[in-house]
Amino acid sequence: MLRYLTSGESHGRCLSALIDGFPAGVPIDTEAIDRELRRRQMGYGRGKRQSLEEDKVEILSGVWNGATIGSPIHLRIDNNDFKLPRLLELPRPRPGHGDLPGAIKYLGSIRGVLERASARETAARVAAGAFVSQLLQRFNIRAIGYVVEIGGLAIPPLKHLPFDEQLTERDRSEVFSLNASYDPQVKQVIDQARESGDTVGGIIEVRVEGLPFGLGSHTQWDRKLDGRLAQAVMSVQAIKGVEIGLGFEAARRRGSQVHDPIQFDENRRGEADLGYVRPTNNAGGLEAGMTNGQPLVIRAAKKPISTLQKPLESIDMETKQPMGASYERSDICAVPAASVIVQHVVMFEIASAFIEKFGGDSLAEIEDRYQRFLALAAAR
Ligand code: EPS
DSSP: OOEEEEEEOTTSSEEEEEEESOOBOOBOOHHHHHHHHHHHHOSTTOOTHHHHOOOOOEEEESEETTEEOSSOEEEEEEOTTOOGGGOOOOSSOOTTSSHHHHHHHTTSOHHHHHHHHSGGGHHHHHHHHHHHHHHHGGGTOEEEEEEEEETTEEOOOOTTSOHHHHHHHHHHSTTOBSOGGGHHHHHHHHHHHHHTTOOOOEEEEEEEESOOTTSSOSSSGGGOHHHHHHHHHHTSTTEEEEEETTGGGGGGSOGGGTSOOOEEOGGGTTSTTTTEEOSOOTTTTEETTEEOSSOEEEEEEEOOOSOOSSOOEEEOTTTOOEEEOOOOOOOSOOHHHHHHHHHHHHHHHHHHHHHHHHOOSBHHHHHHHHHHHHHHHHTO
16 A cells, blocks of 8 residues: 655754555656755745745665655655754734644644644645656656646646646646746736735646556445545645536436547557546546546636735734734745645656556556556457
């Protein structure tokens, strides 16, 4: 079973991810992980913190001579802005953060909660996702995450482009959308929020291509891949909603306008879809909790950053007197960063389901099982 945990505080010494259950023999490119860490730090609307950090991964265990050895993998990212011992308590909880429920639940300080609740932790999740993606890439499974809406402004994605050109377009956009020509408008929305002491959220879409049939299972509730993906995505800081395929829109249409007809194309027998083509992909690549040979399409709604320069009403927890919430340095918009994070938490769940289906102790064994499954399934 592939799983991982993260540790670390926002202004602590470092962040870590500990991955368990990853096969041996997978070559690892550390720079590819660093590129994703770097992307997570970028995007228009980030605050001062990102100019202080230069996230890089250090692999402390589980890799030898450039490839995995089957043992637990320890990834570490240092915090340049390490200052936890010098930070003071916050007296007034900030609405929207974990400050109030956390301080009461743990009968402790707001500081102790906020340092761990911070989205700084997602650097460790991106490192873990980028690490396990290197297994999936060997099977031509590739993901792209991009922003489709910021502060209520929709950015129509140029999805007709070939996959590599979509990556170029996404990297060209300062807000990681699939339509860089919208950048000036989107930046204006972010600038207006900054000027008025406010913040903005948005919507992210992740698409995963090359998925074989049969990841996840209909046989038990906790093996359904849609449920597992939703949990992974909802657990990302500030995510308030998840949609797969048509999502909420499906509820408004008739069945005939929602479900994807099944056709067969002999020329595609050798592809991941085994020739079963669908003229539409409203299901977003999942039926009954299993991949169906189509691309996975998942969207996430991110609320605006909770820390506001113009603070909302709060209470001093000592005196119980009303007062504006405490202010801590923060970002105006972290939706572009969230597109990187959501992509990687999705890929971790895909890797986990992939290893369950084709699992083995080594890459060679997985490749063998994968090919045999494709041959058996194509003959079906
Ligand atoms: C965050 C507040 C800001 C963000 C931080 C998440 O940090 P600071 O309070 O240090 O300015 O920049 O995100 C990161 C540091 C990061 O690497 O993503 C928060 O309150 O969640």
